[in-house]
Amino acid sequence: MKILLLTLPLLALPLHAADDLPPPRTTTQDIAIDAPDDLPLPRTTTRKPRVEPGEIAPAESATSTADDLPPPTATTARKAARGFQPVLKYGVDDLLLETGWLPDAPEADNYSTLRASAYVLWQPTREWEFRAGARLDGMWQNGGLADHDELLADYTETYARYRSGDTRLTFGAQTIIWGRADEIPLADRVSRVDLTRFILDDLADRRRAQLAARWEQTFGDYKLDAVWLPVFRGAQLPDYASIWSPVNRTTGRVVGIDPALTGWVDASTRIDEDEHGSGGGALRLTRTGEPFDFGLTLSRSRQSLPYYQVDVLGNTLTGVHPYNTFAGADMEIVTGDLTWRMELGYTDDVPVTLPNGTRDKTQSLDWIGALEFFPGGRDTRVNLQLVARALQNDSTILELDEYYGANGEIETQFGQGRWKAALRFAAGLNVNDVYLGPKVSYVGWEPHEIYLAGHYFNGDDRTLGGFHEDHSMIALGLRTRF
Amino acid sequence: MLITQNPDLMFLSIVQRMFLAICGLLLGFSALADDGLALAQKVYDRPDGRDLTTLSRMVLTEKGRSPRIRELVTYRMDMGRGETANLIRFLDPEDIAGTGLLSVDKADGEADQWLYLPALDRVRRISSNRKGGRFVGSDLYFEDLQTRSPSRDRHRLLGKQTENGILCEVLESIPVDSGNSVYRKRISWIDPQTLLVQRVDYFEKDDGTPSKRWLLRNRKKVQGYWTDTDSRMIDLQSGHETRMVIDVALYDQKLPARLFTTQTLADENLESDYRP
Numbered sequence: 001m002k003i004l005l006l007t008l009p010l011l012a013l014p015l016h017a018a019d020d021l022p023p024p025r026t027t028t029q030d031i032a033i034d035a036p037d038d039l040p041l042p043r044t045t046t047r048k049p050r051v052e053p054g055e056i057a058p059a060e061s062a063t064s065t066a067d068d069l070p071p072p073t074a075t076t077a078r079k080a081a082r083g084f085q086p087v088l089k090y091g092v093d094d095l096l097l098e099t100g101w102l103p104d105a106p107e108a109d110n111y112s113t114l115r116a117s118a119y120v121l122w123q124p125t126r127e128w129e130f131r132a133g134a135r136l137d138g139m140w141q142n143g144g145l146a147d148h149d150e151l152l153a154d155y156t157e158t159y160a161r162y163r164s165g166d167t168r169l170t171f172g173a174q175t176i177i178w179g180r181a182d183e184i185p186l187a188d189r190v191s192r193v194d195l196t197r198f199i200l201d202d203l204a205d206r207r208r209a210q211l212a213a214r215w216e217q218t219f220g221d222y223k224l225d226a227v228w229l230p231v232f233r234g235a236q237l238p239d240y241a242s243i244w245s246p247v248n249r250t251t252g253r254v255v256g257i258d259p260a261l262t263g264w265v266d267a268s269t270r271i272d273e274d275e276h277g278s279g280g281g282a283l284r285l286t287r288t289g290e291p292f293d294f295g296l297t298l299s300r301s302r303q304s305l306p307y308y309q310v311d312v313l314g315n316t317l318t319g320v321h322p323y324n325t326f327a328g329a330d331m332e333i334v335t336g337d338l339t340w341r342m343e344l345g346y347t348d349d350v351p352v353t354l355p356n357g358t359r360d361k362t363q364s365l366d367w368i369g370a371l372e373f374f375p376g377g378r379d380t381r382v383n384l385q386l387v388a389r390a391l392q393n394d395s396t397i398l399e400l401d402e403y404y405g406a407n408g409e410i411e412t413q414f415g416q417g418r419w420k421a422a423l424r425f426a427a428g429l430n431v432n433d434v435y436l437g438p439k440v441s442y443v444g445w446e447p448h449e450i451y452l453a454g455h456y457f458n459g460d461d462r463t464l465g466g467f468h469e470d471h472s473m474i475a476l477g478l479r480t481r482f
Numbered sequence: 483m484l485i486t487q488n489p490d491l492m493f494l495s496i497v498q499r500m501f502l503a504i505c506g507l508l509l510g511f512s513a514l515a516d517d518g519l520a521l522a523q524k525v526y527d528r529p530d531g532r533d534l535t536t537l538s539r540m541v542l543t544e545k546g547r548s549p550r551i552r553e554l555v556t557y558r559m560d561m562g563r564g565e566t567a568n569l570i571r572f573l574d575p576e577d578i579a580g581t582g583l584l585s586v587d588k589a590d591g592e593a594d595q596w597l598y599l600p601a602l603d604r605v606r607r608i609s610s611n612r613k614g615g616r617f618v619g620s621d622l623y624f625e626d627l628q629t630r631s632p633s634r635d636r637h638r639l640l641g642k643q644t645e646n647g648i649l650c651e652v653l654e655s656i657p658v659d660s661g662n663s664v665y666r667k668r669i670s671w672i673d674p675q676t677l678l679v680q681r682v683d684y685f686e687k688d689d690g691t692p693s694k695r696w697l698l699r700n701r702k703k704v705q706g707y708w709t710d711t712d713s714r715m716i717d718l719q720s721g722h723e724t725r726m727v728i729d730v731a732l733y734d735q736k737l738p739a740r741l742f743t744t745q746t747l748a749d750e751n752l753e754s755d756y757r758p
């Protein structure tokens with residue numbers, strides 16, 4: 001009897017596998033199993049192929065696998081790819097409507113933005129592609145000492161492109177953003193900065209197209225990218241009455257310079273831009289693949305951000321864009337859950353201001369280290385960056401000669417991806433310089449985004465956060481494309 | 483009779499019986515495990531062509547809300563040496579159109595991945611370890627998009643059960659290394675004739691209650707290969723559902739290896755010859 005008691009459980013064990021069978025599925029377990037098959041046919045936009053009526057699959061080729069399943073949706077009996085098809089498409093690729101409240105700004109209580117851009121793209125053959133685009137930017141600022149509105153029209157990417165094998169040539173207005181780091185990539189030497197909204201937008205929206213000739217050549221895992229800027233255009237600056245202007249004539253301040261030395265700047269100060277000539281050129285070689293991706297950049301170009309040359313006697317500021325040489329290296333590697341990005345750059349002929357107000361030049365060493373990860377392997381992305389800049393000057397200058405800081409972004413989604421929350425941030429490590437940009441977006445009404453965002457600035461006099469510390473803003477916006 | 487009267491012999495008899503019982507147990511488990519692994523291997527090895535191109539729609543459904551539809555084209559190619567390359571390009575809606583994901587799955591289960599962001603016109607290398615992240619806000623995790631080698635799980639046959647009107651083999655799969663999966667366990671219902679999976683229950687938080695369920699809605703034989711043309715992933719807690727419909731599937735189109743490079747990832751026009 002004991003033997004029987006001992007052996008029965010053991011002999012019964014192999015049968016447990018059968019007992020582990022889950023209970024049969026019932027339709028109530030699956031919320032939408034009886035939902036009608038109301039899936040529409042694929043949209044027939046110019047982006048994608050159409051499902052033609054004659055291509056609906058013959059009934060005998062489809063096999064329904066259960067009685068409760070609706071009939072198959074449109075499937076085709078096509079046996080081969082379509083091959084190249086000429087493309088003509090157009091649309092509004094960006095529409096932004098935003099209104100912001102400025103609680104501390106002496107210049108204004110409200111700042112509103114309208115931004116719209118449209119394009120048409122034609123690709124008649126496999127080799128040739130033509131694109132034309134235009135944008136309209138409207139800004140309204142009111143309720144303070146510097147009421148202001150402006151409307152700007154500009155071109156966006158407008159080019160002719162030729163492809164053949166591993167070669168791609170592009171001539172015309174283009175936006176070229178090199179580098180690996182977010183926010184301030186060092187290798188970003190041939191793009192044109194858009195400062196009309198300072199740093200309120202992401203990097204891609206803080207750049208504008210400019211005329212360039214570009215040759216991209218791929219050799220296996222390597223790519224050579226050569227750019228020449230035949231006509232120089234400086235950064236797109238807001239009107240000098242705007243709160244986002246780098247020169248604030250209401251408070252008498254110039255970004256990056258101690259305000260004690262710029263008290264003479266007022267509404268009568270003349271501000272000029274020196275944009276004559278070409279923009280220079282640059283080469284970038286990148287490699288993608290094992291064990292890591294890397295890039296080398298060499299440029300002799302003019303940066304679109306202005307350096308303001310001071311003429312106190314003439315009550316004039318002149319934005320100049322001297323040539324400088326940049327040599328940089330960057331890399332990107334994944335180790336486990338972490339993506340590491342790094343950029344290192346050397347720049348010569350960096351303009352700086354001596355205490356007597358005259359311009360000098362020096363060299364700069366810059367470094368960015370970035371770390372990106374998804375905590376728990378889930379839906380939250382964290383990107384942390386450390387930045388360092390050291391000017392190699394021997395004499396005293398009015399600008400910060402060393403800057404160490406941290407910046408980055410934390411973003412997550414919730415509500416089945418219908419909501420997003422993000423925080424962009426930047427902070428100086430050796431100076432007080434703070435930016436916080438929280439944002440909550442509803443993206444469930446695709447492709448539209450409705451958001452509530454905050455922008456908080458604080459910092460010492462010569463920092464960006466300090467320059468804009470009265471311009472902290474709360475904004476409500478709608479962004480879309482169609 | 484003698485046996486029961488001799489304590490030593492009686493003990494020997496108990497030991498022998500226990501030994502036989504344990505052997506039976508182990509053999510039973512072993513047989514079930516071997517059969518389970520064999521079935522998992524058969525499903526893994528089911529012919530699916532040298533390469534595959536699909537034009538698909540992903541429908542995200544929530545009760546009381548209008549569905550959100552993503553359209554995408556995917557390319558897959560066996561690269562040899564156990565490597566598989568995948569390229570995914572979104573076509574719609576406009577806010578994600580042009581975004582691409584290139585993944586090269588290695589034989590050891592690791593993967594190299596690059597993401598293309600059209601707004602920046604930039605290719606970014608990303609970690610493939612983000613297994614529990616939702617793929618474009620859907621109920622599919624990144625892990626669900628990867629082909630999982632049978633050797634990464636312990637398999638056990640649980641029995642037979644009818645699913646989608648087919649008497650299926652029911653297979654339990656538990657990760658050998660719990661760190662390489664967001665799931666504690668998966669139970670799959672497999673049609674033994676076609677080797678098509680009809681249903682999968684995913685267990686994340688505990689072994690008793692599935693958190694997600696994948697169901698095959700429709701299948702079709704395309705160019706001689708069985709293809710899941712309509713399926714859905716259900717979040718059993720919230721009721722969210724992601725339906726995946728393949729509108730066009732093309733096998734063995736002789737896709738070139740250069741289609742699975744960052745050059746093509748960054749220039750969707752290079753795909754134009756291979757679009758369905």
